[in-house]
Amino acid sequence: SDTIELNMGRIKDLAEHFVYFNDDMYLNSPVSPSYFFRDGLPVDYNEEKIYTACDSNSDANVTFYVSQFYNMCVINRNFNRRATVKKSPLRWLGLHLCFSDLMTSLMMLRRSMFEGFEDRHFEQPYQKSVFLEIWKKEPKMLKDSCTQFRTPNGVMHWLARYWQFASNRFYPQKYGPNCYLQILPN
Numbered sequence: 191s192d193t194i195e196l197n198m199g200r201i202k203d204l205a206e207h208f209v210y211f212n213d214d215m216y217l218n219s220p221v222s223p224s225y226f227f228r229d230g231l232p233v234d235y236n237e238e239k240i241y242t243a244c245d246s247n248s249d250a251n252v253t254f255y256v257s258q259f260y261n262m263c264v265i266n267r268n269f270n271r272r273a274t275v276k277k278s279p280l281r282w283l284g285l286h287l288c289f290s291d292l293m294t295s296l297m298m299l300r301r302s303m304f305e306g307f308e309d310r311h312f313e314q315p316y317q318k319s320v321f322l323e324i325w326k327k328e329p330k331m332l333k334d335s336c337t338q339f340r341t342p343n344g345v346m347h348w349l350a351r352y353w354q355f356a357s358n359r360f361y362p363q364k365y366g367p368n369c370y371l372q373i374l375p376n
Contacts, residue, residue, distance in 0.1 A: 192257075193336040195347035199321025207232075210314045210347070217313075231361040232315035232354055236281065237291050237308040238298060254346075258306060260335075261349045264328055266303045269356035275299065278358040288365040304356060309348055317359060320350050 198210065207227050226233055275282040275295075282295050298305070325332055335344030354360045 192344060192346050193338075196321075196332055196336060196345070196349075198316070198347065199318045199325065199350075204318055206318045208316055208318060210316055212311070215312055226313070226315040228361040231359055232317060233363050234315065234351065234354065234360045235286070235310075235363040235365060236355050236360065237287075238294050238304070239306045239308050240294060240298070241305045257344055257346045258309070258348070260331075261345050261352055262304060262306055264324075264331055264345060264349055265352045265356050268327060268353075269304070270302050271298070271304045271356075272300070272302045274356055274358060281358055281360070281362050284362055286362040286364045291365065304352070307348075307352055307355060309351075314347075314351060316350055317354065320353050320357075320359065324350060324353055 195210070198204070198208075207230070209226050224233075283292065287295065331345060335346075337344065
């Protein structure tokens with residue numbers, strides 16, 4: 191799926207503003223376009239996390255953690271966290287953040303590198319131009335990540351989400367319960 195997801199921006203006639211739904215999610219009530227986009231920007235909650243080591247014995251989970259690390263390497267090669275926050279401080283220190291996330295952002299104020307973001311496993315609003323920009327700036331990394339099977343040394347579509355954060359191309363979503371149902375195995 192990584193290969194398909196990394197190439198979403200190349201889909202002919204795909205709108206600039208689109209919402210990606212993984213194969214195991216769907217809407218169960220009406221939503222308006224402003225749920226996904228406001229002022230031309232994807233609505234998202236930028237919950238930063240301080241790097242934590244992988245604590246999984248599952249090879250699939252280890253691959254996911256390593257891919258997150260590669261995503262952040264690409265982000266930090268192209269963006270400076272301190273400069274990003276300085277350009278739009280309310281996106282990073284605003285009242286949309288819950289207390290613990292605001293404290294994390296404050297602790298990271300002096301850092302020039304992003305460490306990570308909490309990934310959400312539900313619908314994700316994107317801008318097509320972000321995918322195209324990443325392909326233009328990081329063609330080798332993306333090409334190497336487009337393989338038949340997942341490999342630990344590749345990036346995932348979350349890279350586009352992180353890119354939207356790092357370039358301040360998102361509309362901050364207020365922290366709160368999300369309207370989705372997650373069915374967990376027994």
